[in-house]
Amino acid sequence: MVSYARDGCILHLKFIGGVCFGRLLGITKYTTRSDVCNLLDGCNLNLDDIKVEYSRSFLPVSMLIQFPSRDAYEVGLKATRRDRLHRLDMTNRSAWGTLHAYEGRxxxxxxxxxxxxxxxxxxxxxxxxxxxxxxxxxxxxxxxxxxxxxxxxxxxxxxxxxxxxxxxxxxxxxxxxxxxxxxx
CATH class of the missing domain: 3.30.70.330 (RRM (RNA recognition motif) domain)
Structure with a gap:
């Protein structure tokens, strides 16, 4: 359950199953997808669940991650808070679909x-x-x-x-x- 405060009211949202998407910031040009899998160890991720987002000059900006569930996203959020070098933000499905996956090939x-x-x-x-x-x-x-x-x-x-x-x-x-x- 997630709570949001808006206009003095607290809105409670409950997420039911399904995939969840996140954007991992704070990566370098030498960060690999396997490094992210090791960072987010308890999230049940594989290499196909991670895409790298590049700038126009092909410097990595962030990594988009497809989590299998909301609980896996929460585990990843806790891992990045302990890490303090990376930041994990929630994103929508459209960001995942428009990104080209090079997959090391x-x-x-x-x-x-x-x-x-x-x-x-x-x-x-x-x-x-x-x-x-x-x-x-x-x-x-x-x-x-x-x-x-x-x-x-x-x-x-x-x-x-x-x-x-x-x-x-x-x-x-x-x-x-x-x-x-x-x-x-």
Whole structure:
């Protein structure tokens, strides 16, 4: 039962079963979905119940969590209050449905030169098993001395995406060093 005070009246709401959605704030770019599962240990979560919300420059803003019940949300709320580094807020189902889930199967190529063509990106990813039709030029920003962009590429599995991240991170594309990061 949850109580809300409004206009001097106390409104009592009782939640009956069903899923509940929360937004976890205070995450860093190195926080993984398994870290959140460990933080919210008593909530009966698996990795499919967590989606990462990214900003336009692909920095993680928050993680959306689908709790199996209201009681599981309350357990998670208590865990984040003890933690004091994270904050858990309730959110609605529409936020969950509109968010794209990368699920560790996509990588982000950071600081790709603006003059790079899809052939240059394919050459950069040589030796990796990926789907070339999934190249997405997401964001360009002004940089010094030249404008750079981000490119996402999808892979058939998490292991192949991690392999590409490990082998291609800090490699060169058109004489520019590229950072590679796995998107969760």
């Amino acid at each position: 996509s990588i982000l190529l950071e600081e790709v030169p603006i003059s790079a063509t899809p052939d240059d990106v394919e050459r950069f990813l040589s030796g990796c098993q990926y789907d070339p039709s999934t190249f997405r030029n997401i964001f360009s920003r002004g940089g010094f001395p030249q404008t750079v962009r981000f490119v996402t590429v999808s892979f058939p599995s998490q292991a192949l995406a991690m392999h590409a991240c490990i082998t291609k991170d800090r490699s060169f594309c058109i004489n520019k060093q590229i950072s590679v990061r796995v998107l969760h």
